[in-house]
Amino acid sequence: MLDTTTTGQLAAYFERISQPIELIASLDDSEGAQQIRELITEIAAIAPAKISARFDGQFARRPSFQITRVGHDMGVHFAAVPMGHEFTSLVLALLWAGGHPPKVEPELLEQIRAIDGDFAFDTFMSLTCHNCPDVVQAMNLMAVFNPRIRAVAIDGGLFQAEVEQRQIMAVPSVFLNDQPFGNGRMEVAEILAKIDTGAAKREAAKLSEKAPYEVLIIGGGPAGAAAAVYAARKGIRTGIVAERFGGQTMDTLAIENFISVQETDGPKFAAALEAHVRQYGVDVMTLQRVAHIEPAPQPGGYATVTLDNGATLKGRSIILATGARWRNMNVPGEAEYRTKGVAYCPHCDGPLFKGKDVAVIGGGNSGIEAAIDLAGIVRSVTVLEFADQLKADQVLVDKLRSLPNVTVHLNAQTTEVTGDGQKMTGLTWKDRVTGEEHAPALAGVFVQIGLVPNTEFLKGTIELSRFGEIVIDAKGHTSVPGIFAAGDATTVPYKQIIIATGEGAKAALSAFDHLIRTPAAA
Structure with a gap:
């Protein structure tokens, strides 16, 4: 099942395993079970001193297998043959179970360890879904670091009867303790916020304590990322607040028209955007939705940005790069049967x-x-x-x-x-x-x-077109001094990634020009 190149790469990765792990399979006579047996046998053969395979599991779902540290009972399960988009999820689960530290903030791991309660997550996914791995990996991470959390990644194609029984018609679809929990892409922090009741209040207080920004960018898509890089390169304090980094590119499978990058996919492109932004020390605040903007009361003053959780941020200049979302049909039954057909x-x-x-x-x-x-x-x-x-x-x-x-x-x-x-x-x-x-x-x-701009929260604050787009001039100025805009949320024609990045850079340069020409208010 694994070719020579992949086997060699895994051997290098498995050098990072510091604690022995075992793969425990619960199989039947299906083709999927045969593939699982072959897969975990080959994985165990790559590093036999660190990984062992057993086939005596007694799990409810067959075929499935567990990844656990020897002597422990970690709740990481795959009711799937995790190849395709989920192969990375498999490799990361093996490394984490084997003691290799994940690339997440220490505070996040502490929050995971501190979660009190028993949580059994079932994540229904498909191996062709590019949104699913983020959710599967988030669940696996929590299951590795908190023994009271169980996470099962279920291939809907392999368990079609259960998909039909639960009326699942969209992935990723997550159930918690057999009750619907969420649909679509979710990050670890977002999941924790839903099960850790005090997280939102703590996060709001933490955000409100942040010092004001010279440039505060709203939106983490290509326009927002480009604006952040250009602003930060000027040596000024720059922050970016967004629901998720990458924007619509996270939902794009293939990108073949971004000049100099012959071919990539949306999640990889989004990860590259975020890495570039963080390289310049930009303060990145994700999983945050903006509720309202109060323009600066006087030239050189600070605009106030209020988030849904009640937190407030301040910026001498604001760049709006909120992007767009899929347009709805707006017909009877659409909302009722969303994710149900x-x-x-x-x-x-x-x-x-x-x-x-x-x-x-x-x-x-x-x-x-x-x-x-x-x-x-x-x-x-x-x-x-x-x-x-x-x-x-x-x-x-x-x-x-x-x-x-x-x-x-x-x-x-x-x-x-x-x-x-x-x-x-x-x-x-x-x-x-x-x-x-x-x-x-x-x-x-x-x-x-088509698309509809994410600008509802701006009504009454700045000028919008009849289509809801932010009206800008050639330099990205909006109708309010000190507030700029870029990307798919604006009146700029042709909603393309490469155009959005250029517009983001332009908006950042205009914001910097505004700052150096407008003395700071007392």
């Missing part, structure tokens, strides 16, 4: 619809790429485009037209998502030319109809 990431959730009938809403590049990807997994794909022609690049359209299980409907207006109260069962759409209505039975729908 209504999905937005074909790479993450596509495998859960294997052999089923689905639809894709949107005929742009994102929609057609989604349809092409899904066509290789599902039984049939119906593409619904509101306009009278597909807007995607011709090469994508040609590829789509060559697929036998794809049907395209133009002038198609989606009017409702229907379901049985538990999951989506179909949708209705109307032909805008003939007025005829259609109601196909569908297991899922993937919405790919």
